[in-house]
Amino acid sequence: MGSGIIGIYGFSRLWKMARFLYYGLMALQHRGQETCGIVTSAGNGNLYHHKAPGLVDQVFSEPKIIEALKGWMGIGCVTAMPEKELGKIQPALVEGPQKVALCFDGKILNVKELTGRVKPFVPQSEAELFAALFSRELEEKHPLDAMAELMKTVKGVYSTVILTGKGEMVAARDPRGVKPLTIGSFGFDYGVVASESCAVDVIGADFKSDLKPGEIYYFDSQSIKRKQAVKPQPSYCAFEHVYLARPDSWINGSSVYNARMEIGKRLAKENPVRDAEVVLGVPETAIPFAVAYSNETGTPLGLGFVQTGRRVRSAIKPTQFERLVGVQLKLNPIKTAMAGKKIVLVDDSVVRGTTTKNTVSLMRNRMGAKEIHVRVGSPRLVASCPYGTEVPPEDELIAANLTPGEVGKVVGADSFHWLSLRGLTDALGIPKSRLCLGCFSGKYPLPPEEGGADDGR
Amino acid sequence: MMAVKVLLVGEGGREHAIAEAICRSPQNPRLYAVMRLNNPGIASLCQKTGGEVFLGDSKNPQTVWEAAEKFHVDWVFVGPEEPLFHGVADTLEKAGIPCVGAKKGPAELEMSKASMRRLMWKYKIPGRLRFKVFKEVSEAVAYLREYAESLALKPARQAGGKGVKVVADLQAYLSAEKSHVKEEHAKIIYSEHMKDYTDIEDRILIEEKVDGPEYTLQAFTDGRTVRPLPLVQDNKNAFEMDIGPETGGMGSIAGKGPLLPFITMEEYRQSVSIVNKCVKAVEAETGEKYKGVVSGQMMLTASWGPTIIEFYSRLGDPEAVNVLPLLKTDMVEICEAILDEKLHKIRLELENAASVVKCVSPRGYPDQRELAKGHPLSIDLEAIRRHGGRVYFASTDQKPDGAIYSGGSRLVEIFAKGETIMEAGEKAEACMPYVKLGDGWGVYHRSDIGSRELLEVRIEQAQLMRAVYKYRAKKGLVGKTVEWIPRKGKLVLKA
Numbered sequence: 001m002g003s004g005i006i007g008i009y010g011f012s013r014l015w016k017m018a019r020f021l022y023y024g025l026m027a028l029q030h031r032g033q034e035t036c037g038i039v040t041s042a043g044n045g046n047l048y049h050h051k052a053p054g055l056v057d058q059v060f061s062e063p064k065i066i067e068a069l070k071g072w073m074g075i076g077c078v079t080a081m082p083e084k085e086l087g088k089i090q091p092a093l094v095e096g097p098q099k100v101a102l103c104f105d106g107k108i109l110n111v112k113e114l115t116g117r118v119k120p121f122v123p124q125s126e127a128e129l130f131a132a133l134f135s136r137e138l139e140e141k142h143p144l145d146a147m148a149e150l151m152k153t154v155k156g157v158y159s160t161v162i163l164t165g166k167g168e169m170v171a172a173r174d175p176r177g178v179k180p181l182t183i184g185s186f187g188f189d190y191g192v193v194a195s196e197s198c199a200v201d202v203i204g205a206d207f208k209s210d211l212k213p214g215e216i217y218y219f220d221s222q223s224i225k226r227k228q229a230v231k232p233q234p235s236y237c238a239f240e241h242v243y244l245a246r247p248d249s250w251i252n253g254s255s256v257y258n259a260r261m262e263i264g265k266r267l268a269k270e271n272p273v274r275d276a277e278v279v280l281g282v283p284e285t286a287i288p289f290a291v292a293y294s295n296e297t298g299t300p301l302g303l304g305f306v307q308t309g310r311r312v313r314s315a316i317k318p319t320q321f322e323r324l325v326g327v328q329l330k331l332n333p334i335k336t337a338m339a340g341k342k343i344v345l346v347d348d349s350v351v352r353g354t355t356t357k358n359t360v361s362l363m364r365n366r367m368g369a370k371e372i373h374v375r376v377g378s379p380r381l382v383a384s385c386p387y388g389t390e391v392p393p394e395d396e397l398i399a400a401n402l403t404p405g406e407v408g409k410v411v412g413a414d415s416f417h418w419l420s421l422r423g424l425t426d427a428l429g430i431p432k433s434r435l436c437l438g439c440f441s442g443k444y445p446l447p448p449e450e451g452g453a454d455d456g457r
Numbered sequence: 458m459m460a461v462k463v464l465l466v467g468e469g470g471r472e473h474a475i476a477e478a479i480c481r482s483p484q485n486p487r488l489y490a491v492m493r494l495n496n497p498g499i500a501s502l503c504q505k506t507g508g509e510v511f512l513g514d515s516k517n518p519q520t521v522w523e524a525a526e527k528f529h530v531d532w533v534f535v536g537p538e539e540p541l542f543h544g545v546a547d548t549l550e551k552a553g554i555p556c557v558g559a560k561k562g563p564a565e566l567e568m569s570k571a572s573m574r575r576l577m578w579k580y581k582i583p584g585r586l587r588f589k590v591f592k593e594v595s596e597a598v599a600y601l602r603e604y605a606e607s608l609a610l611k612p613a614r615q616a617g618g619k620g621v622k623v624v625a626d627l628q629a630y631l632s633a634e635k636s637h638v639k640e641e642h643a644k645i646i647y648s649e650h651m652k653d654y655t656d657i658e659d660r661i662l663i664e665e666k667v668d669g670p671e672y673t674l675q676a677f678t679d680g681r682t683v684r685p686l687p688l689v690q691d692n693k694n695a696f697e698m699d700i701g702p703e704t705g706g707m708g709s710i711a712g713k714g715p716l717l718p719f720i721t722m723e724e725y726r727q728s729v730s731i732v733n734k735c736v737k738a739v740e741a742e743t744g745e746k747y748k749g750v751v752s753g754q755m756m757l758t759a760s761w762g763p764t765i766i767e768f769y770s771r772l773g774d775p776e777a778v779n780v781l782p783l784l785k786t787d788m789v790e791i792c793e794a795i796l797d798e799k800l801h802k803i804r805l806e807l808e809n810a811a812s813v814v815k816c817v818s819p820r821g822y823p824d825q826r827e828l829a830k831g832h833p834l835s836i837d838l839e840a841i842r843r844h845g846g847r848v849y850f851a852s853t854d855q856k857p858d859g860a861i862y863s864g865g866s867r868l869v870e871i872f873a874k875g876e877t878i879m880e881a882g883e884k885a886e887a888c889m890p891y892v893k894l895g896d897g898w899g900v901y902h903r904s905d906i907g908s909r910e911l912l913e914v915r916i917e918q919a920q921l922m923r924a925v926y927k928y929r930a931k932k933g934l935v936g937k938t939v940e941w942i943p944r945k946g947k948l949v950l951k952a
Contacts, residue, residue, distance in 0.1 A: 011701060011702040011824075012638075012702070014637070014638045014641045014642060014645075015634070015638060016634055016637065019630075019631060019633070019634050020631060020634065023628075023630055023631065183698070183700070185694075185698070185699060185700040185701070186625070187623055187624075187625065188622075188623070188693070188694060188701070188702050188703035189624075189638075191696075191700045191701065202628075203628070203631065204625060204627055204628050204631060206699075208698040208699070208700065209698060221824070221825070222820050222821050222824070222825055222828070223696075223820055223899070223901060224695070224696040224697075224700060224701055226697065
């Protein structure tokens with residue numbers, strides 16, 4: 001499942017970290033809008049926790065909830081999984097043999113095999129399974145070695161951050177590094193790990209670096225240790241750079257903003273629209289693409305849409321109804337920006353095609369746009385993600401089923417172009433061999449588990 | 458002619474480097490030492506030169522005087538600051554024993570952080586920061602409640618480098634948490650860090666927070682002339698990438714030459730000029746010549762460019778270890794010139810090399826030193842020598858049977874030199890596996906000190922600050938702040 005994770009370790013007992021975690025999670029809200037939770041520790045054996053379905057500011061709306069989360073260290077996460085049962089919501093909490101809390105962004109591929117190892121315990125989620133495995137390893141091993149062991153036995157892609165009852169924090173990134181994880185610090189006061197560097201910024205800390213694939217960080221009151229447990233075999237998720245991550249983040253040694261500007265530039269080069277009068281970006285991810293497209297071609301940039309209500313990631317909403325509501329609220333068109341004009345409409349991705357179709361038809365039929373040329377800042381999305389990113393199954397993906405020409409007709413565009421795969425890898429500046437391009441190519445760095453659909457929830 | 462007899466006061470890595478520099482003198486001096494713990498490096502140098510060790514409270518003037526009398530030394534060199542604060546130089550002077558090391562009056566420049574700042578403002582020395590001093594914790598807390606801003610909280614007296622807390626308070630949404638920490642820390646300074654110090658009345662210092670890369674300017678002075686050593690940059694966070702709690706320093710870089718790769722000649726000169734002005738101001742204020750060592754803990758800030766963060770009346774530790782091994786000028790000659798006020802006749806000559814010092818610390822340092830103490834050291838000196846490293850013993854205690862135990866602070870400091878900082882860094886790093894604790898208790902060091910990556914971070918930080926202070930200079934805003942407060946009007950704060 002997709003999620004955003006954060007862990008903060010204070011070097012002095014004076015710090016109360018719950019509010020830092022809260023704002024860090026708000027900065028990661030775009031990674032998951034279904035559930036959220038925080039667990040803290042004051043090194044006294046207790047793990048203080050609160051978690052629920054909802055957005056960060058809804059779940060933690062009461063000041064007393066944050067007050068009750070004591071301690072100078074803690075972890076938190078937001079997820080895109082619509083869970084209602086508390087036991088399935090992250091952070092996962094495991095009481096024994098060693099008490100641990102765990103946040104998990106990723107997917108375990110050998111769930112069945114691993115579940116057998118924690119019997120008679122029945123994990124309710126992959127996060128809980130991972131936590132249970134870690135807790136067992138802790139019986140005999142130092143947390144660093146326990147995590148190193150799990151890197152060998154767990155097949156999957158993940159970034160994770162763990163808090164132990166003893167007041168230790170462990171953060172790790174799987175050997176492929178599919179999911180991002182960054183580290184930062186604030187003066188002599190605390191260290192922080194987070195899915196994206198924007199969370200490090202928002203809590204006032206300095207971003208330092210990415211964790212390397214296969215790297216583990218360990219924090220306790222006397223030390224910070226780092227271990228390269230497995231040789232890195234990077235397969236960074238390209239979708240993170242194109243769509244998931246915030247443009248103010250740095251992930252995998254690369255600026256997300258720069259990558260998106262490069263994408264916009266390449267869209268302009270690959271298939272420019274002659275004599276267009278205005279470039280409009282679909283909020284919010286496509287805005288940098290549109291800006292760069294406009295810069296590159298000289299076609300003026302316009303503002304086409306205004307959002308209503310809070311920001312939502314409409315494409316990763318679980319149901320069609322929620323997606324529709326999300327899109328309609330986020331895309332109130334400005335008529336004067338588009339009436340009678342030849343328009344380049346830049347979108348971030350076209351998944352099922354319904355959103356784009358609705359938008360184009362609204363622009364043409366009600367706003368009076370003259371021509372609409374759709375440019376998409378991601379390559380054709382042709383395969384689902386076996387690693388937990390919310391890409392729907394192939395039979396729901398328009399690009400997997402229709403040619404670009406057919407897609408253009410379905411959405412009602414005058415012309416239609418997807419970014420080429422080559423254009424994407426060039427824009428990211430990361431060699432193809434170090435990227436996971438699975439959703440654009442159907443080829444995965446780590447084979448999905450046989451039997452496929454077992455999601456282990 | 459009889460060999461000159463020198464008594465060294467102190468027992469850290471810095472003192473080991475001083476001892477070695479003294480013993481390298483072609484005058485074949487005889488080295489004696491007063492130490493609280495038996496530093497094996499210094500002890501061995503005493504033995505080799507025909508001197509002796511005197512174990513005792515090295516900060517107590519009476520103890521130092523006794524040792525000086527016992528060994529009939531010609532003069533004394535004081536390494537650390539506490540003996541100076543306690544008046545070791547004054548007591549020795551009364552007894553007619555010359556001392557390289559500031560007397561109590563001039564040493565107050567370091568001892569009282571409040572006096573240092575008042576002095577800088579009184580004499581309008583550039584690189585000064587806005588500050589407030591409090592005698593009562595309640596006043597400090599009241600101030601903190603009124604002004605929620607980025608600031609540094611410090612004990613008003615030098616307290617072994619401990620008790621400083623710098624809090625950037627820029628996000629209004631996190632201000633409540635930060636205010637809590639600031640207030641609690643002010644209380645801790647009052648009730649813990651300042652508890653045992655009765656030599657000054659001020660308790661808590663609150664200072665504006667500045668950003669920028671830090672560096673240390675160390676210099677010899679006889680009160681008339683200031684002879685600077687090459688700049689050194691220390692790394693205070695316990696762990697890699699500048700993460701972790703504050704330590705006394707985990708390692709430092711220098712060179713090659715007088716500058717650091719991120720400080721310009723103009724900034725170096727400005728830093729020397731600031732230190733010079735302070736030495737002169739001290740004399741004007743106390744009527745005493747400043748004889749010994751003076752160091753500026755500097756930062757390249759947006760408000761001033763070179764800015765004073767702290768003053769030291771001694772060499773830095775580990776910074777001394779970067780430069781003293783490269784010193785070609787006779788250390789005995791330097792010291793005697795300081796004593797005779799003839800430092801203007803001395804030119805400091807150093808080997809033209811870059812250097813890196815890496816400290817190896819026991820697990821538990823810096824915050825749980827009791828745990829870090831009493832473990833047997835296991836060190837392969839031969840292997841370290843083979844890799845081009847030189848060992849300076851720090852917080853270690855050698856027992857009569859020869860075994861060496863950890864004292865709770867940094868264990869050893871390894872020096873290596875090279876054509877570039879990176880080359881020196883690689884050599885020092887190669888020595889790290891040869892320092893261990895015999896009982897298996899963990900040790901740690903920072904592998905990133907001396908790396909290109911870390912150096913690039915400093916360079917970038919310096920460029921940022923340089924651009925801003927130069928812009929401010931162009932607008933005539935150095936040391937000044939212009940504000941406009943709604944309903945109050947324009948406000949010019951001058952330094």
